[in-house]
Amino acid sequence: MIKKRKDFFNFKIEKKLRDKNGKEFLGRVGGFETAHGIIKTPAFATVGTKAAIKGLTVEQLKEINPEIFLANTYHLFLNPGPEIIKNHGGLHKFSRWDGPIMTDSGGFQAFSLGAAFGKNISKIAKDDTDFIQTKKNENKTGFAKITEDGVAFRNYKTGEKLFFSPEKSMQIQQDLGADIAFAFDECTSPQATYEYQKEAMERTHRWAIRSLEEHQKWEKKKESFLEKIKNKIQKNEVYPQALFGIVQGGRYEDLRKESAEFIGSLDFDGFGIGGSFDKDDMDKAVRVVNEKLPENKPRHLLGIGEPIDLFMGVENGVDFFDCVAPTRMARHGALHTENGRLNIKNAQYKNDMKPIDEKCQCYTCQNYTRSYVNHLIREGEMLGMTLTSIHNLYFIVNLVKRIRQSILEDNFFEFKEEFLKNYYKK
């Protein structure tokens, strides 16, 4: 029997996070059903920007067993283009990842590869100097120009003029065919003023409504098409797509609350928490947002993957994470271990016969010495980057799975304390 949209995307909360005294927190363990499987939350999405995890085959990724795969709309729009992926039957067929897939909206890249391109602006501001008001806080900066209609930007490789609108983003994401799409938003610079953040947030809210309307139009078309062909197909080759709205508001608590209330009131299947944060206040920002968002829908903290932030996020009600850091770090030899980070290129590992992390169950740690990995990374061998990427992804994906398990076993806070003590030596 063919499943329809109404059969999916119900977020089932299995258990809520409580401390030993029974005090309830925002955190929870849940499950989100898609046509490609149930995503057990909290979960870390591995990032395959261009429909491939850098250096890994799908089989190697399956061994790591992430709950979900995130691909970037902006990059795939540029190359190979959504038509080619649609011709394959969507990202699942194109990449052969047959588990759940999500695509972002392209808004972050229109910012980071447009306005912020080459300016070394991170999503997280380290201190107040990042917030100094500059003339750059204008609508027209670098490669990107933002209007009510959308974002005009230039291809970061060819310089070609391009345009993204909420409607365009929805159409592209329908072609890409992920299980979860995101509404089109404006991701502002952490340097932006309060006034600009407010203006951008309000525009993002108007774009959220336009995204939702456009998305619903495509989903209805798909459902009526499915109705017509229901006797001809055996399984869901045509499947529904969830749409997540994105909360913005930068580092301002009142804007974050306002955005969470507004976006939370719309008919999205879940939510993303986007934009820039002040590192010291990220936990508070996430908390105030999640207090406002409807409890019965999942929340994705976009682009965050540092261990301490994963614990913080889960504690404060985050269900999904994604981040390029595990693979990017790995390619440069920076590796996660239970005892903190190490850089495998260091001379001290040249003749070290231990695995990267003695407690780790990943393919790399089960099979290779630090010495071999040191040799490969120092020599720039591709296999070295594959082995370190496998390790870091396994470490982070499984850290979030262990956090999930700790909630089920009522020892989240003990696990958090122990892990952070070993990892950060605090």
Added chain:
Amino acid sequence: MIKKRKDFFNFKIEKKLRDKNGKEFLGRVGGFETAHGIIKTPAFATVGTKAAIKGLTVEQLKEINPEIFLANTYHLFLNPGPEIIKNHGGLHKFSRWDGPIMTDSGGFQAFSLGAAFGKNISKIAKDDTDFIQTKKNENKTGFAKITEDGVAFRNYKTGEKLFFSPEKSMQIQQDLGADIAFAFDECTSPQATYEYQKEAMERTHRWAIRSLEEHQKWEKKKESFLEKIKNKIQKNEVYPQALFGIVQGGRYEDLRKESAEFIGSLDFDGFGIGGSFDKDDMDKAVRVVNEKLPENKPRHLLGIGEPIDLFMGVENGVDFFDCVAPTRMARHGALHTENGRLNIKNAQYKNDMKPIDEKCQCYTCQNYTRSYVNHLIREGEMLGMTLTSIHNLYFIVNLVKRIRQSILEDNFFEFKEEFLKNYYKK
């Protein structure tokens, strides 16, 4: 029971190549037993220069199923150094490739990364202009200085002064622990004069004797050690190493014959045919060498991997091949197919839903479209290079296996004609 040196390295000829009229050729099908398995010949050795096939895990390589793996002594001597590999228990443990391994002598790299470094000199001369006599045909050129004792050269990365002698090459190769080592030789430039080729060949012959004596010394030490510990070990952790002598002589028939006779008269376990060839005369050069070499020992044509040359080599009595071309080409998108080479980066493959080669059984062709591979290679994704390397290695390794099978089935010449017609469109 512990096996000793005498239990290995007997080359068993299973069948000789004959045409339909029963005429016998130099070609043959055979088997060469090592402590890590029998190498079924003719066989193509996949090249993992730095103890890793570029972009492939050992499991991915096992799926391709090459008979043998070749690593480069020169590169491993520089990094990580033979001591570290010895500490792991040799290359098999270091890389986890548990099939047969061979290491070259370092002589070719002392030439190509020394005298010829940056001069764009290939092993195969395309025409006579490559042979113009120049002042470069001297003993002291570029980074390398050749004396009777050995080769003084500089690390091509750091500039550090280093020295290889026949004895040093044998000691390093014992530490690396491959199943097959090569005698230390001087690989001359195709630009060298007759006089220099002769001088270099005669020096290579003296080095062959020194290599053999040094190698036998180490092998005897290992055998007497094995004798002492025979009651303590269950299986061959200490295993014998074969030594292949190398025939030189450049493009001169009389020198090739002389070299083959001399090297062939020594107590090697097999032979390498090294140095530079004139493309048009390579078949003749290989034939005259193999007519002189003892029939009951295997022959390796070093550094050759173009399809037409594989057929030529087998027909003229070559048992082993190796070449970096399949993976090097693959990383740039140049792919073998039954119908010749294609470059997957070309725009015509952007939306091509077929596999790289419809007849190919490799992982890449069984799972991915040309369109996906085109996208990955154009975008510089590591996975793209992994997928194309898997394909090209599978193609060449299996081409040699198919050539082997064609001899067993008495249709070598038909297979050769059919394959070359399709591949080269001649």
